[in-house]
Amino acid sequence: MRHFWNDVNRVRRERVHAEVAAAKVRQAQVSAFWDRHKTVVKERWAGRTAGRGKTMIVDIPEIAVQWHSDNTVRPEEVSATAQQRGVAVSPYLWECPLGLGHKPWPAWPKDRVQAGAGCPACRQLIRLADLRTLADQYRGLIPAGDTSFAARDRAPWVCRTWAVEPTTGRWHKVEHHFDAVTKERALQGDGCRVCAGYVIDDTNSLQTWFPEIAAEVDDPDIDPRQLSTSQHNISRKKLDTNDPKDAYERLSWRCRHGHRWKATILNRVRGARCPRCSTAGTSKEQVRLIAELAGLMDYVPPQPRDARLPDGLTDFASHQITVPPLHKPDHWRYKAVEVDAVFHVQGGLRIGVEYDGSYHHSVKKRDRQQFESEKSQVLAAADKLDLLVHVRVGDLPPLEAPQALSVPIPERSDPYQQACAVATAIRNRIPDSVPGLDDYVARRRAQCQEQADAYILAVWGELRPPRRKPERVASPRPRRLKETEPHHDSLLTPVDAPYRNPVRSAEIVRDYQCACGNSPFTAVQAQVTSGNTKSCGCLRNQTKQQQRSTISSVETRDARAWAREQGIEVGVNGRVPDRITASYRLSKAGRLDALGSDGLLEEHRVQQWAQLNGQKLGARGRVTSEVWLAYAIDCLTVGEPDDGATEQQPAREAVQEGA
Ligand SMILES: [Zn+2]
Ligand SMILES: [Zn+2]
Ligand SMILES: [Zn+2]
Ligand SMILES: [Zn+2]
Secondary structure: OHHHHHHHHHHHHHHHHHHHHHHHHHHHHHHHHHHHHHHHHHHHHHOOOOOOOOOEHHHOHHHHOOEOOOOOOOHHHOEOOOOOOOOOOOOOEEOOOOOOOOOOEEOOHHHHHHOOOOOHHHHOOOEHHHOHHHHHHEOOOOOHHHOEOOOOOEEEEEEEEEEEOOOOOOEEEEEEEEEEEHHHHHHOOOOOOOOOOOOOOOOOOHHHHOHHHHOOEOOOOOOHHHOOOOOOEOOHHHHHHOOOOOOEOOEEEEOOOOOEEEEOHHHHHOOOOOOOOOOOOOOHHHHHHHHHHHOOOEEEOOOOOOOOOOOOOOOOOOEEEEOOHHHOOOOOOOOEEEEOEEEEEHHHEEEEEEEEOHHHHOHHHHHHHHHHHHHHHHHHHOOOOOEEEEEEEOOOOOOOOOOEEEEEEOOOOOHHHHHHHHHHHHHHHOOOOOOOHHHHHHHOOOOOHHHHHHHHHHHHOOOOOOOOOHHHHHOOOOOOOOOOOOOOOOOEEEOOOOEEOOOOOOOEEEEEEEOOOOOOEEEEHHHHHHOOOOOOOHHHHHHHHHOOOOOOHHHHHHHHHHHHHHOOOOOOOOOOOHHHHHHHHHHHOOOHHHEOOOOOEOHHHHHHHHHHOOOOOOHHHOOOHHHHHHHHHHHHHHOOOOOOOOOOOOOOOOOOOOO
16 A cells, blocks of 8 residues: 555656646746846836936836836826835735736835835745646635645645545545645655555555454554554654653553463564464364364363463363473473373373364475474473374374374365374274274264364354455555566656556556656557557657547537527527537536536636646637547546546556557
8 A cells, every 4th residue: 555655646746846847937938027127117217317206117118117007196197206104015906917917016116216126026026826736735714826836834634545435445546645745745855644544544554454453452552543554663752751761662452361471563563463462383174173083082281371262162282292301302402392182092002183274284294294203202202192093184204203103184174084094093093092982983074163163262252263364355566567668759758657547457557758748648658668658649649630520410510409498698600619518518418527617617627737738728828620529539538637637546447549
């Protein structure tokens, strides 16, 4: 999950960086204009010819052109050095000459002429609204158009992204909410604080990802919905005040059996369980067999008894048998030997039973073979056991040793079949050792599974094997994917490593820069390599634009009638404007959400969409016939065109150009 979010945030950070850089270039151009303006105006003032107090605004033409039409007096009537002491705000308004939509500003002529002061909005040109990627995420009270990109205010933000549902592995859209300082986001490239794990919500909390672990938090003041899944070290802030030796953020845990212990969240997430409940090496199949055998021979419970077991319940845990130093082979690391179960039979003989199930099949355990065959000899020599029975499940090789007895049992045999096989083998080795065996065999079914069930419930908490852990189902950490080059005449250049399409995981997509400048553009890597996708869509649009789309007379008639119904002005004959035709098509398809309040497509949305998608606009940004229609087509095929109103999804419908 975190890995995927990091990828998305890296792309966004690069976009913000590029947007800031572009905005700074614009700011530098505008500042250069005003610097030149100042020099010219000051020179003009220095070279004046009129007498003292006789130079008027109109005599400084560079300033005079900025005289606002709302001023009630004319520039011929106002002195170039007009300034009234004690009146802070000048009554004279000026108009920014750069057409950037700046509000008229009041200033005293003296300041403008002698100091060369210019449009104040031009000096602080970069607004948060200019950084599209950030402005989309901004939810502050002050409009993004009125906020400097370097504001030090803390504001709320929303990151729209994708998250995985841990139990199903499905991706779905989510919104991350967090507060951050605008300047830090714009200039330091700070990404989403939820994605980064600094802010915890339902998409990344311990409660969501590891509910079983969250249920074991033993502190009423801690809410697992607020816990990260990776907390391990104590934060530096806390470290200063705490014992410096303990650098780990250990929490208290309490298992279902009431054992308490301390561990970090990361320890727990990586698999550390209750140290006293560890059932490593014991299997439920083993417990089921031992329970049956306990009905046939004198079962010797292990010491000490497992404290979590209710009274009256048989303890089927393994025995730790200590081998005296004299008998411990030098190459054995431990003096305690684990034996799964111990029985007493007639004649005072002690029989150990070892259950070698699937655990023993793993390659890693193969080298235990020697240790396993030595075990019976050492235990016999130390006078701890008289016979060690190795129950070998499946195709495990038999163990050959004088005091060992190998009993092969088929995989998936039931406890009754296993018990018959083991008890018969024991009776064959030690006659009369299992007197009840014939009766048992005759009953044709297991007799002691109630005890086994009770024990399994007490120890594991469930009878069936535990479900696979959710983090394995979701598998959020993708493997590194193979990179392939674009087709030789492609306009696309990769900007990043390929990744899986979060909504169609079989598809490998990649972000590209298109030769037209459009970037990042997400496409299916294989399509780019084969040449089916050669550009961001700009090539395809060029071809399209050459053929002026024809609109049938029937559609023209219907669109005209529809427009009239809507109260939209439309001529009686001739071609219906394409904006109306495009709006009509969307309306007919039920896509009223794409239309504005007047029933027509909104020009600014289409303009934004066109810029984002490399569509050519007409002069002065005018939306052309073709763009109106293309936008409608995009709406109808893609569903939700990327017009900037929605955050870019990690992998939109990747464009495939018609072959
Ligand atoms: Zn301005
Ligand atoms: Zn996020
Ligand atoms: Zn426990
Ligand atoms: Zn392009």
